[in-house]
Amino acid sequence: MTAGRSFSWEGDLIIQDTRIRHKRFVIGAPKKQISTDIRAWISFDDDIVMKEILKRLRDHEALPSSKEPGDFDRRAGIIWNYVATSIEYVHDTGEYKEGDFWFFPSETFALRKGDCEDSTFLLASLLIASGISPFCVRVALGEVFDGAGRSLGGHCWPVYKNERGRWCILESTLDTAPAVLPEADRLTSAGQAFRYLPYYCFNNRHLWETLPAETAPGEGVNIGKYLRVRKNRVDMRNHIGGEHG
Template identity: 30%
Template sequence: PDPWNLYDLVCRNIDYRRDIGEFWAFPSEVLASGTGDCEDTSNLLTSLLCCGGVNAYTAIGDYQGYGHAWVDRGGQIYETTYIQARPVPDPEHYTPYCLFNDREMMELWPGALGEVFELRRNEGVKLNLMAEAIGNEVPPECPSCWPFLVFGMVMGGILGTGFAMILQKGE
Protein backbone atom coordinates (compact mmCIF):
# COMPACT_ATOMS: atom_id res chain seq x y z
CA PRO A 1 0.00 0.00 0.00
CA ASP A 2 1.03 3.58 -0.59
CA PRO A 3 1.78 5.16 2.82
CA TRP A 4 0.67 8.63 1.70
CA ASN A 5 -2.71 7.28 0.53
CA LEU A 6 -3.25 5.53 3.88
CA TYR A 7 -2.32 8.77 5.67
CA ASP A 8 -4.85 10.68 3.55
CA LEU A 9 -7.49 8.00 4.14
CA VAL A 10 -7.21 8.42 7.93
CA CYS A 11 -7.14 12.24 7.75
CA ARG A 12 -10.19 12.49 5.50
CA ASN A 13 -12.30 9.75 7.06
CA ILE A 14 -11.79 9.95 10.82
CA ASP A 15 -13.30 12.96 12.59
CA TYR A 16 -11.26 14.45 15.42
CA ARG A 17 -12.93 14.05 18.82
CA ARG A 18 -11.20 14.85 22.05
CA ASP A 19 -11.33 12.46 25.00
CA ILE A 20 -12.92 12.98 28.36
CA GLY A 21 -9.99 11.91 30.46
CA GLU A 22 -7.46 9.87 28.51
CA PHE A 23 -8.95 6.81 26.84
CA TRP A 24 -7.01 5.05 24.09
CA ALA A 25 -9.26 3.35 21.55
CA PHE A 26 -8.29 0.28 19.52
CA PRO A 27 -7.88 0.89 15.75
CA SER A 28 -11.01 -1.19 15.09
CA GLU A 29 -12.99 1.05 17.49
CA VAL A 30 -11.75 4.17 15.70
CA LEU A 31 -12.81 2.71 12.35
CA ALA A 32 -16.22 1.67 13.67
CA SER A 33 -16.95 5.06 15.28
CA GLY A 34 -15.26 7.20 12.61
CA THR A 35 -13.83 9.37 15.40
CA GLY A 36 -10.75 9.60 17.59
CA ASP A 37 -8.23 11.97 19.08
CA CYS A 38 -4.54 12.25 18.23
CA GLU A 39 -3.36 8.97 19.73
CA ASP A 40 -6.39 7.08 18.38
CA THR A 41 -5.84 8.25 14.79
CA SER A 42 -2.07 7.79 15.09
CA ASN A 43 -2.47 4.22 16.35
CA LEU A 44 -4.90 3.52 13.50
CA LEU A 45 -2.49 4.79 10.84
CA THR A 46 0.46 2.99 12.45
CA SER A 47 -1.59 -0.22 12.44
CA LEU A 48 -2.60 0.20 8.79
CA LEU A 49 0.97 0.94 7.72
CA CYS A 50 2.45 -1.98 9.69
CA CYS A 51 -0.21 -4.38 8.36
CA GLY A 52 0.87 -3.29 4.89
CA GLY A 53 4.53 -4.05 5.63
CA VAL A 54 5.54 -0.40 6.11
CA ASN A 55 7.79 0.34 9.10
CA ALA A 56 6.05 3.01 11.22
CA TYR A 57 5.59 4.02 14.85
CA THR A 58 3.14 6.00 16.91
CA ALA A 59 5.13 8.80 18.52
CA ILE A 60 4.00 10.30 21.79
CA GLY A 61 5.62 13.47 22.94
CA ASP A 62 5.49 17.22 22.88
CA TYR A 63 4.00 19.63 20.35
CA GLN A 64 4.76 23.22 21.42
CA GLY A 65 4.56 22.28 25.09
CA TYR A 66 1.45 20.08 24.86
CA GLY A 67 1.13 16.30 24.99
CA HIS A 68 0.49 14.96 21.51
CA ALA A 69 0.70 11.84 19.32
CA TRP A 70 1.57 11.47 15.63
CA VAL A 71 3.00 8.83 13.29
CA ASP A 72 6.73 8.60 12.64
CA ARG A 73 7.80 6.89 9.44
CA GLY A 74 11.57 7.00 9.24
CA GLY A 75 11.68 10.54 10.62
CA GLN A 76 8.76 11.75 8.50
CA ILE A 77 5.85 13.11 10.57
CA TYR A 78 2.30 12.13 9.63
CA GLU A 79 -0.05 14.47 11.53
CA THR A 80 -3.30 12.50 11.66
CA THR A 81 -5.39 15.34 13.12
CA TYR A 82 -5.29 17.17 9.77
CA ILE A 83 -8.36 16.94 7.50
CA GLN A 84 -6.20 15.78 4.58
CA ALA A 85 -2.69 14.42 4.17
CA ARG A 86 -0.11 17.16 3.97
CA PRO A 87 3.50 17.69 4.99
CA VAL A 88 3.94 19.12 8.47
CA PRO A 89 5.09 22.75 8.08
CA ASP A 90 6.74 22.94 11.51
CA PRO A 91 8.51 19.62 12.25
CA GLU A 92 10.86 21.42 14.64
CA HIS A 93 7.94 21.77 17.10
CA TYR A 94 7.42 17.98 17.38
CA THR A 95 9.53 16.33 20.08
CA PRO A 96 9.01 12.56 20.40
CA TYR A 97 9.52 10.97 23.82
CA CYS A 98 8.49 7.39 22.98
CA LEU A 99 7.86 5.41 19.80
CA PHE A 100 5.83 2.22 19.60
CA ASN A 101 4.01 -0.13 17.27
CA ASP A 102 2.68 -3.67 17.57
CA ARG A 103 6.21 -5.11 17.85
CA GLU A 104 8.24 -2.77 20.03
CA MET A 105 8.26 0.25 22.32
CA MET A 106 11.20 2.63 22.62
CA GLU A 107 11.77 5.32 25.22
CA LEU A 108 14.05 7.87 23.56
CA TRP A 109 15.81 8.44 26.90
CA PRO A 110 15.48 6.81 30.33
CA GLY A 111 12.32 8.07 32.03
CA ALA A 112 10.81 9.58 28.87
CA LEU A 113 7.53 7.68 29.23
CA GLY A 114 6.98 9.14 32.69
CA GLU A 115 7.63 12.64 31.35
CA VAL A 116 4.90 12.25 28.71
CA PHE A 117 2.28 12.24 31.45
CA GLU A 118 3.61 15.52 32.85
CA LEU A 119 2.97 17.44 29.60
CA ARG A 120 0.17 20.00 29.48
CA ARG A 121 -3.12 18.93 27.90
CA ASN A 122 -5.39 21.47 26.22
CA GLU A 123 -6.84 20.14 22.98
CA GLY A 124 -8.32 23.46 21.82
CA VAL A 125 -5.04 25.36 22.18
CA LYS A 126 -3.00 22.52 20.66
CA LEU A 127 -5.31 22.25 17.64
CA ASN A 128 -5.21 26.01 17.11
CA LEU A 129 -1.39 25.91 17.14
CA MET A 130 -1.47 23.23 14.43
CA ALA A 131 -4.14 25.12 12.46
CA GLU A 132 -2.05 28.30 12.56
CA ALA A 133 0.94 26.33 11.26
CA ILE A 134 -1.07 25.35 8.17
CA GLY A 135 -2.90 28.67 7.83
CA ASN A 136 -6.38 27.76 9.11
CA GLU A 137 -8.25 28.58 12.29
CA VAL A 138 -9.98 25.96 14.42
CA PRO A 139 -12.53 27.53 16.79
CA PRO A 140 -11.14 27.00 20.33
CA GLU A 141 -14.62 26.39 21.72
CA CYS A 142 -15.26 23.54 19.29
CA PRO A 143 -12.08 21.82 18.01
CA SER A 144 -14.06 18.79 16.88
CA CYS A 145 -16.61 20.67 14.77
CA TRP A 146 -14.70 20.60 11.50
CA PRO A 147 -17.12 20.41 8.55
CA PHE A 148 -17.74 16.70 8.17
CA LEU A 149 -20.92 14.98 7.10
CA VAL A 150 -21.50 11.29 7.68
CA PHE A 151 -22.17 9.79 4.27
CA GLY A 152 -22.59 6.12 5.00
CA MET A 153 -21.19 2.91 6.36
CA VAL A 154 -19.29 0.23 4.49
CA MET A 155 -19.52 -3.06 6.36
CA GLY A 156 -16.59 -5.43 6.51
CA GLY A 157 -14.02 -2.76 5.52
CA ILE A 158 -10.48 -2.36 6.72
CA LEU A 159 -9.26 -4.74 9.45
CA GLY A 160 -12.58 -6.59 9.34
CA THR A 161 -14.61 -3.80 10.93
CA GLY A 162 -17.19 -1.33 9.68
CA PHE A 163 -15.68 1.85 8.30
CA ALA A 164 -17.53 5.16 8.43
CA MET A 165 -17.03 7.17 5.28
CA ILE A 166 -16.98 10.86 6.02
CA LEU A 167 -17.45 13.43 3.29
CA GLN A 168 -15.93 16.85 3.78
CA LYS A 169 -18.40 19.61 2.91
CA GLY A 170 -17.37 21.83 0.05
CA GLU A 171 -15.40 19.24 -1.93
Protein backbone atom coordinates (compact mmCIF):
# COMPACT_ATOMS: atom_id res chain seq x y z
CA MET A 1 0.00 0.00 0.00
CA THR A 2 1.53 3.29 -1.06
CA ALA A 3 1.26 6.60 0.76
CA GLY A 4 -0.77 9.55 -0.43
CA ARG A 5 -3.57 7.77 -2.29
CA SER A 6 -6.84 9.62 -2.68
CA PHE A 7 -10.21 8.04 -3.40
CA SER A 8 -13.54 9.06 -4.84
CA TRP A 9 -15.88 8.05 -2.04
CA GLU A 10 -18.75 8.57 -4.48
CA GLY A 11 -17.52 5.45 -6.29
CA ASP A 12 -15.71 5.39 -9.63
CA LEU A 13 -17.23 2.64 -11.75
CA ILE A 14 -20.77 1.25 -11.41
CA ILE A 15 -20.76 -2.56 -11.24
CA GLN A 16 -23.78 -3.97 -13.07
CA ASP A 17 -23.62 -7.49 -11.62
CA THR A 18 -24.57 -6.94 -7.98
CA ARG A 19 -25.07 -10.60 -7.06
CA ILE A 20 -23.07 -12.05 -4.19
CA ARG A 21 -22.89 -15.54 -2.71
CA HIS A 22 -21.79 -17.25 0.50
CA LYS A 23 -23.58 -14.74 2.77
CA ARG A 24 -26.89 -16.51 3.43
CA PHE A 25 -28.07 -20.12 3.51
CA VAL A 26 -31.44 -21.84 3.36
CA ILE A 27 -32.83 -22.34 6.89
CA GLY A 28 -32.32 -25.97 7.88
CA ALA A 29 -29.93 -26.56 4.97
CA PRO A 30 -26.70 -24.72 5.86
CA LYS A 31 -24.88 -26.04 2.81
CA LYS A 32 -27.50 -24.59 0.42
CA GLN A 33 -26.35 -21.08 -0.44
CA ILE A 34 -28.67 -18.26 -1.45
CA SER A 35 -27.52 -15.67 -3.98
CA THR A 36 -28.41 -12.14 -2.91
CA ASP A 37 -28.22 -8.65 -4.39
CA ILE A 38 -25.64 -6.75 -2.35
CA ARG A 39 -27.82 -3.62 -2.47
CA ALA A 40 -30.56 -5.45 -0.55
CA TRP A 41 -28.45 -5.40 2.61
CA ILE A 42 -29.23 -1.69 2.93
CA SER A 43 -32.91 -1.17 3.74
CA PHE A 44 -35.06 0.83 1.34
CA ASP A 45 -35.71 4.46 2.21
CA ASP A 46 -39.04 4.09 4.06
CA ASP A 47 -38.41 0.75 5.80
CA ILE A 48 -40.91 0.65 8.67
CA VAL A 49 -38.56 -1.08 11.15
CA MET A 50 -35.91 1.60 10.61
CA LYS A 51 -38.60 4.29 10.97
CA GLU A 52 -39.64 2.84 14.35
CA ILE A 53 -36.05 2.98 15.60
CA LEU A 54 -35.77 6.59 14.44
CA LYS A 55 -38.98 7.52 16.26
CA ARG A 56 -37.42 6.29 19.50
CA LEU A 57 -34.34 8.37 18.79
CA ARG A 58 -36.49 11.46 18.18
CA ASP A 59 -38.37 10.84 21.44
CA HIS A 60 -35.37 10.02 23.64
CA GLU A 61 -32.20 11.32 21.93
CA ALA A 62 -33.45 14.57 20.37
CA LEU A 63 -32.86 13.30 16.83
CA PRO A 64 -33.71 16.31 14.62
CA SER A 65 -36.33 15.89 11.93
CA SER A 66 -36.00 19.49 10.70
CA LYS A 67 -33.75 20.56 7.83
CA GLU A 68 -32.00 23.57 9.32
CA PRO A 69 -28.24 24.04 8.79
CA GLY A 70 -26.37 21.44 10.83
CA ASP A 71 -29.38 19.17 11.34
CA PHE A 72 -28.23 16.48 8.91
CA ASP A 73 -24.80 16.24 10.55
CA ARG A 74 -26.40 16.14 14.01
CA ARG A 75 -28.74 13.44 12.74
CA ALA A 76 -25.79 11.40 11.48
CA GLY A 77 -23.91 11.80 14.77
CA ILE A 78 -26.86 10.69 16.91
CA ILE A 79 -27.55 7.66 14.71
CA TRP A 80 -23.85 6.75 14.71
CA ASN A 81 -23.66 6.90 18.49
CA TYR A 82 -26.85 4.85 18.82
CA VAL A 83 -25.42 2.01 16.73
CA ALA A 84 -22.01 2.22 18.43
CA THR A 85 -23.50 2.02 21.93
CA SER A 86 -26.36 -0.40 21.21
CA ILE A 87 -24.81 -3.09 19.00
CA GLU A 88 -22.28 -5.42 20.62
CA TYR A 89 -19.37 -6.36 18.37
CA VAL A 90 -19.05 -10.13 17.85
CA HIS A 91 -17.14 -12.20 15.30
CA ASP A 92 -18.98 -14.50 12.88
CA THR A 93 -17.70 -17.57 14.70
CA GLY A 94 -19.94 -16.88 17.66
CA GLU A 95 -23.25 -18.08 19.01
CA TYR A 96 -25.40 -16.97 16.08
CA LYS A 97 -23.25 -17.52 12.99
CA GLU A 98 -21.09 -19.89 11.01
CA GLY A 99 -18.58 -18.52 8.55
CA ASP A 100 -18.99 -15.08 7.00
CA PHE A 101 -22.76 -14.87 7.41
CA TRP A 102 -24.38 -11.43 7.07
CA PHE A 103 -27.39 -10.16 9.01
CA PHE A 104 -29.97 -7.81 7.54
CA PRO A 105 -30.44 -4.53 9.48
CA SER A 106 -33.65 -5.64 11.22
CA GLU A 107 -31.92 -8.85 12.36
CA THR A 108 -28.97 -6.94 13.81
CA PHE A 109 -31.37 -4.63 15.63
CA ALA A 110 -33.30 -7.61 17.05
CA LEU A 111 -30.13 -9.41 18.22
CA ARG A 112 -28.31 -6.24 19.38
CA LYS A 113 -25.04 -7.78 18.16
CA GLY A 114 -23.08 -8.40 14.98
CA ASP A 115 -19.77 -7.85 13.22
CA CYS A 116 -18.57 -4.92 11.11
CA GLU A 117 -20.87 -5.63 8.16
CA ASP A 118 -23.94 -6.07 10.33
CA SER A 119 -23.54 -2.84 12.30
CA THR A 120 -22.54 -0.96 9.14
CA PHE A 121 -25.64 -2.10 7.25
CA LEU A 122 -27.83 -1.01 10.17
CA LEU A 123 -26.16 2.38 10.47
CA ALA A 124 -26.36 3.09 6.74
CA SER A 125 -30.02 2.00 6.65
CA LEU A 126 -30.89 4.32 9.54
CA LEU A 127 -29.13 7.27 7.91
CA ILE A 128 -31.12 6.78 4.71
CA ALA A 129 -34.43 6.19 6.54
CA SER A 130 -33.84 9.42 8.49
CA GLY A 131 -34.08 11.44 5.28
CA ILE A 132 -30.40 11.64 4.37
CA SER A 133 -30.06 11.05 0.62
CA PRO A 134 -28.75 7.61 -0.36
CA PHE A 135 -26.25 9.46 -2.53
CA CYS A 136 -24.72 10.89 0.66
CA VAL A 137 -24.37 7.39 2.17
CA ARG A 138 -22.00 4.59 1.22
CA VAL A 139 -20.97 1.24 2.67
CA ALA A 140 -17.29 0.59 1.93
CA LEU A 141 -15.69 -2.85 1.66
CA GLY A 142 -11.92 -3.02 1.89
CA GLU A 143 -8.96 -3.46 4.23
CA VAL A 144 -7.28 -1.57 7.05
CA PHE A 145 -3.49 -1.18 7.19
CA ASP A 146 -1.18 -0.13 10.01
CA GLY A 147 1.30 2.72 9.76
CA ALA A 148 3.95 0.40 8.30
CA GLY A 149 1.64 -0.74 5.49
CA ARG A 150 0.81 -4.17 6.96
CA SER A 151 -2.75 -5.37 6.53
CA LEU A 152 -4.71 -5.58 9.77
CA GLY A 153 -7.53 -7.43 8.00
CA GLY A 154 -10.64 -6.99 5.90
CA HIS A 155 -13.22 -4.48 7.04
CA CYS A 156 -16.57 -2.89 6.25
CA TRP A 157 -17.45 0.67 7.29
CA PRO A 158 -20.08 3.38 6.65
CA VAL A 159 -19.24 6.64 4.88
CA TYR A 160 -21.40 9.79 5.06
CA LYS A 161 -21.12 13.04 3.08
CA ASN A 162 -21.44 15.89 5.58
CA GLU A 163 -23.10 19.24 5.00
CA ARG A 164 -19.82 20.74 3.79
CA GLY A 165 -19.64 18.10 1.07
CA ARG A 166 -16.87 16.08 2.71
CA TRP A 167 -17.06 12.33 3.20
CA CYS A 168 -16.69 11.06 6.78
CA ILE A 169 -16.07 7.55 8.11
CA LEU A 170 -18.56 6.57 10.82
CA GLU A 171 -16.79 3.54 12.28
CA SER A 172 -19.70 1.36 13.42
CA THR A 173 -17.72 -1.01 15.66
CA LEU A 174 -16.71 1.61 18.23
CA ASP A 175 -18.15 1.47 21.73
CA THR A 176 -19.16 5.13 21.45
CA ALA A 177 -19.02 7.72 18.67
CA PRO A 178 -16.71 10.75 18.94
CA ALA A 179 -18.16 14.26 18.98
CA VAL A 180 -16.64 15.14 15.59
CA LEU A 181 -17.35 13.33 12.32
CA PRO A 182 -13.84 12.34 11.07
CA GLU A 183 -13.10 13.09 7.43
CA ALA A 184 -12.46 9.99 5.33
CA ASP A 185 -9.55 11.41 3.34
CA ARG A 186 -7.53 11.97 6.51
CA LEU A 187 -8.03 8.34 7.51
CA THR A 188 -6.59 7.11 4.21
CA SER A 189 -3.52 9.36 4.22
CA ALA A 190 0.06 8.71 5.30
CA GLY A 191 1.14 9.36 8.88
CA GLN A 192 -1.80 7.61 10.53
CA ALA A 193 -1.56 4.75 13.01
CA PHE A 194 -3.98 2.94 10.68
CA ARG A 195 -5.38 3.60 7.22
CA TYR A 196 -8.58 2.52 5.50
CA LEU A 197 -8.32 1.18 1.92
CA PRO A 198 -11.70 0.87 0.13
CA TYR A 199 -12.13 -1.53 -2.79
CA TYR A 200 -15.89 -1.21 -3.28
CA CYS A 201 -18.73 0.93 -2.02
CA PHE A 202 -22.48 0.58 -2.34
CA ASN A 203 -25.84 1.80 -1.12
CA ASN A 204 -29.38 0.63 -1.83
CA ARG A 205 -29.12 1.99 -5.38
CA HIS A 206 -25.75 1.01 -6.83
CA LEU A 207 -22.50 -0.91 -6.34
CA TRP A 208 -19.32 0.91 -7.34
CA GLU A 209 -15.68 0.01 -7.67
CA THR A 210 -13.59 2.47 -5.66
CA LEU A 211 -10.23 3.11 -7.25
CA PRO A 212 -7.20 5.08 -6.09
CA ALA A 213 -6.37 7.96 -8.40
CA GLU A 214 -3.53 6.12 -10.18
CA THR A 215 -5.53 2.93 -10.90
CA ALA A 216 -7.30 2.46 -14.24
CA PRO A 217 -10.82 0.94 -14.37
CA GLY A 218 -10.62 -2.83 -14.57
CA GLU A 219 -7.43 -3.02 -12.51
CA GLY A 220 -9.21 -3.26 -9.17
CA VAL A 221 -10.11 -6.28 -7.05
CA ASN A 222 -12.96 -8.54 -8.27
CA ILE A 223 -15.71 -8.32 -5.64
CA GLY A 224 -16.50 -12.04 -5.72
CA LYS A 225 -12.85 -12.88 -5.18
CA TYR A 226 -12.52 -10.21 -2.50
CA LEU A 227 -15.44 -11.59 -0.51
CA ARG A 228 -14.15 -15.16 -0.81
CA VAL A 229 -10.52 -14.66 0.13
CA ARG A 230 -10.37 -11.52 2.25
CA LYS A 231 -8.46 -11.87 5.47
CA ASN A 232 -9.92 -12.10 8.94
CA ARG A 233 -11.83 -8.97 9.86
CA VAL A 234 -10.07 -6.37 11.97
CA ASP A 235 -11.60 -5.24 15.26
CA MET A 236 -11.08 -1.48 14.99
CA ARG A 237 -11.67 -0.95 18.71
CA ASN A 238 -8.16 -2.32 19.22
CA HIS A 239 -6.62 0.33 16.95
CA ILE A 240 -8.68 3.50 17.14
CA GLY A 241 -7.65 6.24 19.52
CA GLY A 242 -7.18 9.92 18.87
CA GLU A 243 -6.89 9.37 15.12
CA HIS A 244 -10.64 8.77 14.78
CA GLY A 245 -12.26 11.92 15.96
